[in-house]
Amino acid sequence: MQQYHELMRHIRDNGVRKDDRTGTGTLSVFGYQMRFNLANGFPLVTTKKCHMRSIIHELLWFLQGETNIAYLTENGVSIWDEWATDEGELGPVYGKQWRSWPGLNGEVIDQIAEVVEQIKTNPDSRRLIVSGWNPAVLPDTQYSPKENAAMGKQALPPCHTLFQFYVLEGKLSCQLYQRSGDVFLGVPFNIASYALLTMMVAQVCDLELGDFVHTLGDAHLYVNHLEQTDLQLSREPYPLPTMKINPAVKDIFGFKYEDFELCNYQAHPHIKAPVAI
């Protein structure tokens, strides 16, 4: 995970102090790109232990089209708790936009089903895009995330805003545009999540693995994550683990938690950090 270390190092060295919505303060840069060849191993950060369990459940939850944290809670995943209403609602976040984007005349658009179908039938397409960014449901910034969710708006505007697939010589690549990246806490999750999604789509489309390209807009380290960042930067990365996926699954909506097995994950101890709300 040299690429991730270089990003942390880049922000530590070049980031400029910038205020933010949460009132925490950040070191920030604008515009950064990483590339992970998925054939070289599974890009999970090794210089702190990451909870792959949370990442897998969160991705399955997106793919089910869910926007209530009930499924996550049942599976012991608490990463979205701070933004949800007492009823567990987050408003029309990722799951809703991915699986049932409201179209014209009551039409419902399943962007995931459509993009998988396009990859299978029209792999040269330059339009293999899924967008979570729907200006009609963005939160009203004078209200809190929970208040917005209670009003039927998104609790938070999507951070992983838009992704595009690309097929070349039988290999599937994916590029994510992430408008805002919490580099210590969120970005390791985002890298692993999109790497896994790309592997799942490749499997159901009978394609080999290409690259995951991760493009960040506002890439920031919260100022209360700097000690943790320095500790992490002092550690030597281990070789990447691999991810085994049950090869029998051929439907993008047919994956279960038990279909994934992370192998040879050698990591330094977990590093705790407070999440900015």
Ligand SMILES: Nc1nc(=O)c2c([nH]1)NC[C@@H]1CN(c3ccc(C(=O)N[C@@H](CCC(=O)O)C(=O)O)cc3)CN21
């Ligand atoms: N400030 C902020 N950073 C984020 O990364 C983030 C948000 N807000 N809001 C929405 C989601 C929720 N995500 C989160 C939230 C918390 C953790 C977190 O606390 N991670 C810990 C514990 C992981 C676990 O419980 O499995 C970590 O050490 O990685 C990670 C991603 C990503 N997003």
Ligand SMILES: O=c1ccn([C@H]2C[C@H](O)[C@@H](COP(=O)(O)O)O2)c(=O)[nH]1
């Ligand atoms: O998947 C995610 C979701 C969220 N984040 C981070 C990025 C920011 O630090 C906050 C969101 O705050 P905004 O003011 O809406 O940008 O959450 C992430 O890194 N990855």
